[in-house]
Amino acid sequence: MRRVFKGRAVLAGNIEGRALVTQMGFNTYASFFTSMYAGEETATCSDKSNPQLYGKNLTDKIICLPNTVGSTSSGATWPNVAQLGIAPKAMLFSQQIDSLAAGGLVVTDVWTGNRIYAVDQLGDEFLEAVKDGDGIVIREDGTVTVE
Amino acid sequence: MDDFENLQIKLTEDERQILQGKQGATLQRVMETVVLYGEALEAERLADIEGDGHFVISWPTPGIAPSLELLEELVEASLKTKYPFTLDPKSPLDFENLCLRPDQEQLITRLHKDHARYEALLMQLGLRDKDAYTCNPYLPEVGNIPERGTVLAWSESACAIYANSVLGARTNRNGAIMDLLSNIVGKTPHAGLVTDQGRQASWLVEVKTSKLPNPQILGAAIGLKVIADVPFIVGLNRFMGSEINAAAGDFLQEMGAACATYGAVGLYHVENLTPEAVDFGKDLLVTDCKSYVIDDLELQGLMASYPVMWENKSANPEKCFIGCPHLSLQQLYWWTHAIHSALQTRGQRQIAVTTILCAAPTVLQKYKSDRQAYERLTQAEVHLSTACPETLFENDVSAGEAIVTNSNKLRAYTPARFFPDEELVEIIISGKIKGES
Numbered sequence: 001m002r003r004v005f006k007g008r009a010v011l012a013g014n015i016e017g018r019a020l021v022t023q024m025g026f027n028t029y030a031s032f033f034t035s036m037y038a039g040e041e042t043a044t045c046s047d048k049s050n051p052q053l054y055g056k057n058l059t060d061k062i063i064c065l066p067n068t069v070g071s072t073s074s075g076a077t078w079p080n081v082a083q084l085g086i087a088p089k090a091m092l093f094s095q096q097i098d099s100l101a102a103g104g105l106v107v108t109d110v111w112t113g114n115r116i117y118a119v120d121q122l123g124d125e126f127l128e129a130v131k132d133g134d135g136i137v138i139r140e141d142g143t144v145t146v147e
Numbered sequence: 148m149d150d151f152e153n154l155q156i157k158l159t160e161d162e163r164q165i166l167q168g169k170q171g172a173t174l175q176r177v178m179e180t181v182v183l184y185g186e187a188l189e190a191e192r193l194a195d196i197e198g199d200g201h202f203v204i205s206w207p208t209p210g211i212a213p214s215l216e217l218l219e220e221l222v223e224a225s226l227k228t229k230y231p232f233t234l235d236p237k238s239p240l241d242f243e244n245l246c247l248r249p250d251q252e253q254l255i256t257r258l259h260k261d262h263a264r265y266e267a268l269l270m271q272l273g274l275r276d277k278d279a280y281t282c283n284p285y286l287p288e289v290g291n292i293p294e295r296g297t298v299l300a301w302s303e304s305a306c307a308i309y310a311n312s313v314l315g316a317r318t319n320r321n322g323a324i325m326d327l328l329s330n331i332v333g334k335t336p337h338a339g340l341v342t343d344q345g346r347q348a349s350w351l352v353e354v355k356t357s358k359l360p361n362p363q364i365l366g367a368a369i370g371l372k373v374i375a376d377v378p379f380i381v382g383l384n385r386f387m388g389s390e391i392n393a394a395a396g397d398f399l400q401e402m403g404a405a406c407a408t409y410g411a412v413g414l415y416h417v418e419n420l421t422p423e424a425v426d427f428g429k430d431l432l433v434t435d436c437k438s439y440v441i442d443d444l445e446l447q448g449l450m451a452s453y454p455v456m457w458e459n460k461s462a463n464p465e466k467c468f469i470g471c472p473h474l475s476l477q478q479l480y481w482w483t484h485a486i487h488s489a490l491q492t493r494g495q496r497q498i499a500v501t502t503i504l505c506a507a508p509t510v511l512q513k514y515k516s517d518r519q520a521y522e523r524l525t526q527a528e529v530h531l532s533t534a535c536p537e538t539l540f541e542n543d544v545s546a547g548e549a550i551v552t553n554s555n556k557l558r559a560y561t562p563a564r565f566f567p568d569e570e571l572v573e574i575i576i577s578g579k580i581k582g583e584s
Contacts, residue, residue, distance in 0.1 A: 010187050025374050025375070025410065025411060027559075029560065030559060030560050033560060034543075037208075037541055037542035037543065038542075038543070048454065048456060049409070049559060066374065067374065067375055067411065068411065069370070069374060069375070069409070069410050069411040070304070070407075070408055070409075070411070070559070071203070071304055071407075071408065071560070072203045072302040072303055072304045072307065072320055072321060072322050072323060072326070073203050073211050073322075073323050074322055074323070075203075075302065075321070075322020075323035075324050075325050075326070076204065076211055076212055076213060076322070076323035076324050077323075078322075079214075079324070095375075096188075096189070097187055097188075098320075098375055098411055099184075099188060099319045099320050099321060099322070099339060099413075100320055100321075100322045100411065102184055102187035102188055103184050103321055103322040103324070103325035104322045104324075104325070105187075106180055106183045106184050106187060106325075107180060107322070107324045107325055107328070109183070110176060110179055110180045110183065111176070111180070111217060111324075
């Protein structure tokens with residue numbers, strides 16, 4: 001069933017992709033830890049504390065999450081994975097974006113020219129509705145359609 | 148950023164001029180980054196940074212560090228932080244203490260090949276001194292101790308949470324790179340933990356354990372439950388009293404590091420102990436706060452849920468890292484005494500598992516000046532290092548090794564197995580894990 005959610009466009013754009021969902025906080029540094037150093041063409045989630053994502057491919061996905069957690073090193077993780085070409089396409093936050101994700105994604109945008117799109121404040125209902133593999137359409141006004 | 152008028156954040160005239168490039172293109176870009184960060188956090192304005200920094204960007208490997216190009220651009224523009232800063236532990240190049248194989252040393256050397264250039268750039272950007280490398284910067288031997296109420300822009304999750312909670316300073320959990328850029332422009336978003344409202348607690352955490360719990364397990368439990376919220380913790384001062392002495396400081400440091408690793412906690416209050424909790428008590432709690440009760444079973448269940456991530460799950464431990472975050476002086480003495488006593492009890496001279504204790508350069512200097520204690524450790528074949536154990540797992544440097552630790556933070560990011568301190572003493576003395584061999 002097609003459902004539409006309205007959030008706040010933090011890093012705006014019009015894109016489409018496939019959802020990858022975690023109900024737990026997304027630990028950025030732990031999730032990319034292995035792939036960042038392995039020279040792989042795609043990032044496989046290496047956060048063993050997150051059974052919903054561990055072992056799954058993160059690259060080009062639209063990650064649907066409550067927020068990010070973990071090390072402040074993740075500020076440098078975002079521009080690094082963007083420049084390696086293994087970043088997710090977008091991050092959709094059910095809550096207000098946290099300071100680590102906000103800082104990392106803004107630095108990536110301003111200093112590398114690679115935009116990882118971000119919409120926040122989509123609400124708990126969004127995270128309850130969206131499932132792995134769902135088609136997602138993001139509009140620059142922060143509208144997110146789950147198909 | 149062309150359209151300054153559409154910003155929600157209110158900027159001063161000076162900030163606008165920087166944003167318009169009137170103090171150079173590089174500072175303009177730095178300000179643009181900090182302003183967009185403030186917009187993302189829905190800050191009403193930027194706040195002036197009022198004290199020394201502490202940053203996570205201490206070694207030059209990708210994924211942790213700003214690129215050399217970025218640092219060079221900042222230096223070429225003659226930019227520097229408003230106040231000096233300390234950094235997390237430096238590159239793990241003290242090979243005489245790290246007990247690595249030659250191939251591991253070669254790999255680390257390659258990963259950290261830009262170390263000298265990186266350090267030189269950071270000195271130019273405001274690094275306090277050549278020994279200012281630790282993830283425990285507020286120890287007296289290091290001396291980066293912000294006063295209560297000081298607005299900061301710190302990173303290193305373990306340090307930001309300590310500065311906020313135990314010292315009463317005010318910093319958001321800033322990420323790598325944003326930490327440096329904020330301190331260069333001297334501004335940080337007036338949002339979140341910098342504000343009074345952001346420091347209110349939305350969780351009442353009741354500790355009902357039968358004894359003082361392991362701080363790193365307790366912190367993980369709290370972090371997993373409250374995620375990014377602020378907890379108000381009651382029940383701890385049954386065991387800890389109402390004074391933040393050295394032992395309490397160590398406990399709170401370890402608990403906070405785990406809170407920040409397993410969640411995104413940037414501030415906690417402990418009833419009758421941490422400064423804002425002492426002053427305001429339960430008035431810090433919002434009216435519709437959630438609650439979480441932690442008892443012995445809760446913590447035992449969490450420990451039991453940790454999977455063994457070693458390649459050979461039945462291996463005997465090969466190496467042990469202690470000091471993530473870096474050990475304090477009193478913790479070094481605790482380990483010295485515990486290891487020495489256990490060896491004496493067993494009639495052994497040396498430990499069975501290669502063990503490395505990690506601490507700040509200035510803490511190790513002071514410790515080593517106590518010849519008796521230092522010789523006890525060296526005679527037991529224990530090693531001391533200024534490194535960060537986590538760096539020894541980057542790029543699979545330690546792949547396949549059966550490593551044990553007392554750090555729940557290290558466990559979160561690597562295949563190392565976690566054990567509480569007392570169990571770990573037995574493991575490193577005997578070389579075996581009780582009940583598994």
